Amino acid sequence: TRIDKAGHKHFMSKEIAEQPGVIGAAIGHYLTPEGQINISTQDIDFTQFDRIVMVACGTASYACLTAKYWFEQIARLPVEVDVASEFRYREPPISPRTLAVFVSQSGETADTLAALRYCEGKAARILSVVNVPESSIARESDLALPIHAGVEVGVASTKAFTCQLVVLFALVLKAARDRETITAEAFADHISSLRGLPAIISTALEQNDTMQEAALKLSHARDVLFLGRGQMYPLALEGALKLKEISYIHAEAYASGELKHGPIALVDEHVPVVVMAPRDALFDKTVSNMQEVMARKGKVILISDSKGQAEANDGVWFSIEMPPVPDALAPILYAIPAQLLAYHTAVAKGTDVDQPRNLAKSVTVE
Numbered sequence: 001t002r003i004d005k006a007g008h009k010h011f012m013s014k015e016i017a018e019q020p021g022v023i024g025a026a027i028g029h030y031l032t033p034e035g036q037i038n039i040s041t042q043d044i045d046f047t048q049f050d051r052i053v054m055v056a057c058g059t060a061s062y063a064c065l066t067a068k069y070w071f072e073q074i075a076r077l078p079v080e081v082d083v084a085s086e087f088r089y090r091e092p093p094i095s096p097r098t099l100a101v102f103v104s105q106s107g108e109t110a111d112t113l114a115a116l117r118y119c120e121g122k123a124a125r126i127l128s129v130v131n132v133p134e135s136s137i138a139r140e141s142d143l144a145l146p147i148h149a150g151v152e153v154g155v156a157s158t159k160a161f162t163c164q165l166v167v168l169f170a171l172v173l174k175a176a177r178d179r180e181t182i183t184a185e186a187f188a189d190h191i192s193s194l195r196g197l198p199a200i201i202s203t204a205l206e207q208n209d210t211m212q213e214a215a216l217k218l219s220h221a222r223d224v225l226f227l228g229r230g231q232m233y234p235l236a237l238e239g240a241l242k243l244k245e246i247s248y249i250h251a252e253a254y255a256s257g258e259l260k261h262g263p264i265a266l267v268d269e270h271v272p273v274v275v276m277a278p279r280d281a282l283f284d285k286t287v288s289n290m291q292e293v294m295a296r297k298g299k300v301i302l303i304s305d306s307k308g309q310a311e312a313n314d315g316v317w318f319s320i321e322m323p324p325v326p327d328a329l330a331p332i333l334y335a336i337p338a339q340l341l342a343y344h345t346a347v348a349k350g351t352d353v354d355q356p357r358n359l360a361k362s363v364t365v366e
């Protein structure tokens with residue numbers, strides 16, 4: 001089938017807009033009508049593992065890093081995350097009670113495939129989360145979970161990332177069930193949160209004009225910092241990656257608490273600092289880091305919900321308001337502003353959004 005832009009200027013904007021639909025599809029595949037996770041215990045039984053290693057490249061590695069927070073907090077399973085190019089040559093010891101997880105949109109990334117092969121015969125089980133079910137990584141796994149995102153054309157991954165997160169979250173809930181680290185009530189709450197997610201993503205997409213306005217401001221910057229804490233830290237990394245990939249603006253992400261250990265030296269009135277801070281348990285901590293930035297005249301773009309904005313947006317350069325979302329799912333929602341900020345900044349700069357210079361959609365050579 002031929003894929004077209006369906007009236008959009010770029011594939012990337014089409015793929016961003018498709019997210020409520022494809023996320024809904026992924027949720028439909030992994031939740032049963034009875035509110036259970038549609039992954040059988042014959043296929044994977046989390047009582048058999050005492051550790052997970054997750055390996056990927058690029059955006060997929062940030063999906064892994066997000067899942068680490070979920071697996072550890074909700075299923076109490078220790079997770080190690082590494083980029084494939086480091087993992088494969090490190091000769092990491094893999095105990096027989098390790099689950100090895102590989103996340104890849106294309107399923108063909110050479111380093112990720114090599115890392116998978118390294119784990120063969122060592123890990124208890126090899127699981128992959130892929131967009132292409134016929135891919136090499138899927139074929140060489142004990143179990144491949146498709147993300148149902150549909151074909152992704154834009155080099156900068158968008159809908160594949162959020163669908164990877166949805167599938168990983170379902171997997172975490174399955175793990176928590178198997179390992180009995182969650183009450184029936186909390187489990188049911190997470191299931192209903194997931195079902196509500198596509199509508200919340202749609203609401204966030206309605207902020208498109210605000211994101212464009214923020215992006216126009218960003219487009220004049222030479223360097224941009226992204227900050228987040230806890231499960232929002234991987235989203236800061238993803239926001240910085242998206243921005244540099246397609247707008248060619250130098251961007252770096254830091255865990256907010258690490259700010260004072262280096263990057264704060266870079267902050268002055270020329271540096272926009274994007275702060276991803278839903279009003280969660282770590283909000284006050286992030287806000288105090290944000291105030292350190294403002295005290296050095298850094299220009300803060302605060303991305304938060306209405307409560308967070310009301311409490312903390314005094315003196316910020318720009319506010320982007322996100323709809324409220326259940327805490328655990330905030331990383332999936334905050335992918336939307338990360339994507340749209342990068343997209344509109346790139347459009348403002350006139351770069352080749354779908355095919356940025358020097359990058360390939362799938363890196364099949366080392």
Ligand code: G6P
Nearest residue numbers: 057058059060104105106109157
């Ligand atoms: C390339 C793409 C990225 C992608 C990465 C991993 O670098 O430009 O957008 O995140 O490869 O690709 P994969 O297909 O393994 O997810």
